[in-house]
Amino acid sequence: MGKEEETEELPERVVDEAERLTRLAREAVGEAEAEAYREDRSERLAEHEFTARVREPDDTLVLHPEEWLEDGVVRIERIEDTSRAVERTLSGPEDPDDWAAVEAHNAAVVERVAAEHGEPHRANARAFADFMGNHYAKRVEDATADEVAEFLEEYFPRNAWPSEEQRDAVTASVRLVTESADDFPPS
Structure with missing residues (x-):
């Protein structure tokens, strides 16, 4: 071992x-x-x-x-x-390299949000990146309207253990994630 x-x-x-x-x-x-x-x-x-x-x-x-x-x-x-x-x-790609590329991209977006906007947006961006990567194996900017709604209504309240400040900012945080991701060149 x-x-x-x-x-x-x-x-x-x-x-x-x-x-x-x-x-x-x-x-x-x-x-x-x-x-x-x-x-x-x-x-x-x-x-x-x-x-x-x-x-x-x-x-x-x-x-x-x-x-x-x-x-x-x-x-x-x-x-x-x-x-x-x-x-x-169980629905996403089976190739761990695909997931690793998605996670690396999403982590870079989270870091950009953190650098430009600080807390609580960093924590919310990380929760959204985890949701998109783990549940859909997708880049954050590829989220559908239904996936964003699922994150906001189901995943975030149950799994992110958000503070009141995070709850108040989560919608703005998701918008910041999407805007930050749009500036990244396609891989």
């Missing part, structure tokens, strides 16, 4: 394998085969005290600590650090 893996709560190789097994379960011919893939995924994640679920509305694999569950339900009061969860879109 490499030094980097020893410090990771959920090693990247385990996340990749969980995603692969989830995709195989979806493509399985029969329910027994699908269940075998899901059991394999569960066993691998259990070694790190994590569990998996697929969030259907945005087709995302969510891996999170088992300790967040009580009787199979995530208990919000048990979540101290949302960054411990890992999300992988």
Whole structure:
């Protein structure tokens, strides 16, 4: 085991394998085969005290600590650090290099927003970039009106843990992200 893996709560190789097994379960011919893939995924994640679920509305694999569950339900009061969860879109590109390029672009846009507008726009821009990258594997400027609405109405209030200042500024922040991204040359 490499030094980097020893410090990771959920090693990247385990996340990749969980995603692969989830995709195989979806493509399985029969329910027994699908269940075998899901059991394999569960066993691998259990070694790190994590569990998996697929969030259907945005087709995302969510891996999170088992300790967040009580009787199979995530208990919000048990979540101290949302960054411990890992999300992988199941609808976006399977090539991690494509996702990495999207993330690099979106991170650059976030940095521009931060440099030009500071807080709370930086935090909101990062939340929007995470949403677009993790849920749709898309650059922030490629967001559709429906995706922006989903971010503002569903993702942001539930997943960004926004302060009152962030909530008050989020619509302006998304506009700033889009304007900043429009200045980037196409890759």
